[in-house]
Amino acid sequence: MAGSQRVFRYVLLAVVALVVIFFVSASSGVGPGSGYTQKASELLKGQGSVYEGSGSNSVPAAGQDSKAGSGSNANPIDVVKSVVAPQHTAASSNTHDTTSPNPLSTTSSNPPLGQTAPGPRMNATFVTLARNSDVWEISRSIRQVEDRFNHAYNYDWVFLNDADFDETFVKVTSALTSGRTRYGKIDSEHWGFPDFIDQEKARKVREDMHERKIIYGDSVSYRHMCRYESGFFFRHKLMQEYEWYWRVEPSIELFCDIKYDPFKFMADNKKKYSFVLSLYEYVETIPTLWDSVKGFMKAHPEHIVADNSLAFLSDDGGESYNHCHFWSNFEVGNLDWLRSPAYVDYFNHLDRDGGFFYERWGDAPVHSIAAGLMLKKEEIHFFNDIAYYHVPFTHCPTGEQLRLDNKCHCNPKDNFDWNGYSCTKRFFEVIKMSLPEGYEKEQ
Ligand SMILES: Nc1nc2c(ncn2[C@@H]2O[C@H](COP(=O)(O)OP(=O)(O)O)[C@@H](O)[C@H]2O)c(=O)[nH]1
Ligand SMILES: *[C@@H]1O[C@H](CO)[C@@H](O)[C@H](O)[C@H]1NC(C)=O
Ligand SMILES: [Mg+2]
Numbered sequence: 001m002a003g004s005q006r007v008f009r010y011v012l013l014a015v016v017a018l019v020v021i022f023f024v025s026a027s028s029g030v031g032p033g034s035g036y037t038q039k040a041s042e043l044l045k046g047q048g049s050v051y052e053g054s055g056s057n058s059v060p061a062a063g064q065d066s067k068a069g070s071g072s073n074a075n076p077i078d079v080v081k082s083v084v085a086p087q088h089t090a091a092s093s094n095t096h097d098t099t100s101p102n103p104l105s106t107t108s109s110n111p112p113l114g115q116t117a118p119g120p121r122m123n124a125t126f127v128t129l130a131r132n133s134d135v136w137e138i139s140r141s142i143r144q145v146e147d148r149f150n151h152a153y154n155y156d157w158v159f160l161n162d163a164d165f166d167e168t169f170v171k172v173t174s175a176l177t178s179g180r181t182r183y184g185k186i187d188s189e190h191w192g193f194p195d196f197i198d199q200e201k202a203r204k205v206r207e208d209m210h211e212r213k214i215i216y217g218d219s220v221s222y223r224h225m226c227r228y229e230s231g232f233f234f235r236h237k238l239m240q241e242y243e244w245y246w247r248v249e250p251s252i253e254l255f256c257d258i259k260y261d262p263f264k265f266m267a268d269n270k271k272k273y274s275f276v277l278s279l280y281e282y283v284e285t286i287p288t289l290w291d292s293v294k295g296f297m298k299a300h301p302e303h304i305v306a307d308n309s310l311a312f313l314s315d316d317g318g319e320s321y322n323h324c325h326f327w328s329n330f331e332v333g334n335l336d337w338l339r340s341p342a343y344v345d346y347f348n349h350l351d352r353d354g355g356f357f358y359e360r361w362g363d364a365p366v367h368s369i370a371a372g373l374m375l376k377k378e379e380i381h382f383f384n385d386i387a388y389y390h391v392p393f394t395h396c397p398t399g400e401q402l403r404l405d406n407k408c409h410c411n412p413k414d415n416f417d418w419n420g421y422s423c424t425k426r427f428f429e430v431i432k433m434s435l436p437e438g439y440e441k442e443q
Pocket of ligand 1: 128130131134139160161162163221225240248250329369
């Protein structure tokens with residue numbers, strides 16, 4: 001009897017094993033996981049060809065839309081999405097749809113994170129300046145912007161680069177975005193040394209700044225980037241098509257849901273420029289910037305607006321600069337203002353003085369000073385409810401209820417706003433706005 005019991009145990013074990021194998025193979029064959037595996041391997045294949053240097057991996061210059069819809073040059077990822085979509089609808093009516101992994105689902109697309117927001121859309125786009133090597137860092141940023149806001153609004157996203165974007169960059173970024181993606185190459189006259197710059201003098205400055213260990217002090221490309229963001233991105237052919245922009249850099253974080261349209265908020269409230277973080281600029285990078293600004297004010301008094309926020313920039317009525325600026329890695333702003341004669345005259349004046357190359361002027365103080373002198377106070381907006389991180393600073397909204405209502409995941413202790421190195425308190429004073437309720441307890 002002992003022998004037949006053992007045989008029975010073996011048979012039982014074999015049956016159990018077969019059942020397990022059956023379920024595992026069935027679910028991995030058609031489950032959502034397999035869709036992703038396929039997509040991931042396709043991406044890897046694509047990347048491989050880029051590294052092998054197939055020669056045809058560059059995107060043609062400015063003006064290419066990657067999400068062209070149903071045309072022959074349609075994004076392969078969009079094609080995948082549209083092919084599987086109807087099957088998904090059919091599967092979701094099945095009662096087995098709630099298991100995970102779902103053995104009956106034949107789709108690889110996620111249900112939408114939220115419904116599309118009703119109402120009008122502004123003439124607006126996200127804009128990112130990036131290198132191909134930034135692809136994974138910008139992917140993190142895009143994912144957060146989409147999850148926290150754009151999945152419901154589907155605004156376009158313009159990517160700009162001084163080189164051609166490669167296949168991987170285009171594929172990955174267009175897969176992550178809910179709106180149309182567009183890829184532009186920067187004209188060489190917008191990215192390079194103007195002819196009036198003395199190369200020898202500029203080189204000596206870089207060597208000197210390198211020795212003094214000034215951040216990016218020896219970098220040529222960083223200077224081109226700062227000059228481009230100061231004076232040219234809004235004039236790019238692709239950007240000419242929009243009235244509003246939202247700048248996004250690699251490796252940023254958004255900590256709260258954004259449940260309304262910041263572009264529409266700007267338009268409805270007659271705002272032209274906005275910020276979330278402000279601070280004092282590193283003086284070594286801009287020793288003569290204010291001299292150049294004073295030269296501009298003298299040459300173009302007609303561009304200086306009466307009800308400006310000079311008091312945010314200067315403690316002595318404009319004699320000297322206090323180095324306060326809005327951090328420009330986040331900006332929601334009006335492109336028509338940047339393209340206005342006032343701003344263009346301002347940029348040209350600064351550019352002629354050479355400080356983008358003979359010093360290391362950043363686009364943040366350049367934009368901020370323009371906003372402070374050429375916009376009315378009330379045209380500049382502080383977005384307390386857009387929670388944001390760019391190394392090394394965090395803006396975590398003041399006000400616990402606001403943070404809870406918007407599902408924020410930042411630590412309020414990390415908020416930089418009421419820190420002594422922030423200029424945000426000064427901004428509140430200048431625009432005569434009372435500080436947010438409870439700020440004392442959150443500093
Ligand atoms: N295409 C291109 N983009 C650049 C270059 N240098 C910087 N950027 C972009 O310009 C922005 C600012 O650069 P980043 O390295 O973040 O500077 P930081 O934030 O001041 O430390 C980011 O969006 C970068 O991706 C460059 O040489 N070429
Ligand atoms: C969007 O704004 C740009 C720049 O102001 C303008 O040229 C374009 O006609 C606008 N598009 C629409 C649809 O309003
Ligand atoms: Mg950055």
